[in-house]
Amino acid sequence: EVQLVQSGAEVKKPGESLQISCKASGYSFTTYWIGWVRQMPGKGLEWMGIIYPGDSDTTYSPSFQGQVTMSADKSISTAYLQWSSLKASDTATYYCARLDCSGSSCNYYYYGMDVWGQGTTVTVSS
Amino acid sequence: SSELTQDPAVSVALGQTVRITCQGDNLRSYYATWYQQKPGQAPVLVIYSKNSRPSGIPDRFSASSSGNTASLTITGAQAEDEADYYCHSRDISGYRWVFGGGTKLTVL
DSSP states (O other), X not given: OOEEEEOOXXXXXXXXXXXXXXXXXXXXXXXXXXXXXXXXXXXXXXXXXXXXXXXXXXXXXXXTBTTBEEEEEGGGTEEEEEESSOOGGGOEEEEEEEEEEESGGGOSEEEEEEEEOOOEEEEXXX | OOSSEEOSEEEEOTTSOEEEEEEOGGXXXXXXXXXXXXXXXXXXXXXXXXXXXXXXXXXXXXXXXXXXXXXXXXXXXXXXXXXXXXXXXXXXXXXXXXXXXXXXXEEO
């Protein structure tokens, strides 16, 4: 079974660092892009960026460039989303999802984000 | 701000047909994909490419596009279709993606 399992909920203070994870199983981790999506409480979905675990190529949304870092460890089929200094406005649920696509920046074909993790809730509060 | 615009809320009577729309200039160049999200759950892909459904998605879900508007149609809406629906497409650069603001569908 293809699945993405995310790390558990986190409660942090402003200024602290954090890394959340997304572990893939049931498919070839290095040949599918992984995307990250933010959902603030009661709000809609926001596309944060994507990473290709095969070579760690990344593309960030301008809204998140410099605010977070995406990475991947091929040896354990796990993608990560990292903050160096959290803000209260980072409070949200974060989802990882597999992109069913091909080519650089999915330019050959794009069939959507077909498998999603269960989400990781991050609460930042003093 | 989102480059894709959706109506915040739409309602439909049980068994009737409803269309959820998504507008954006980038839709003249790129297809929209559509996601369904129920409360407390992760989104689920319901339509991709021009009008394709992943396995397990009922055929009452379909999509179309004209000019700068993409549409998701549910023909014969069921109670279990009550959810938030998001369109998603590449932005004007073509290298990044953006979500619409979402439409809350109520089935009466």
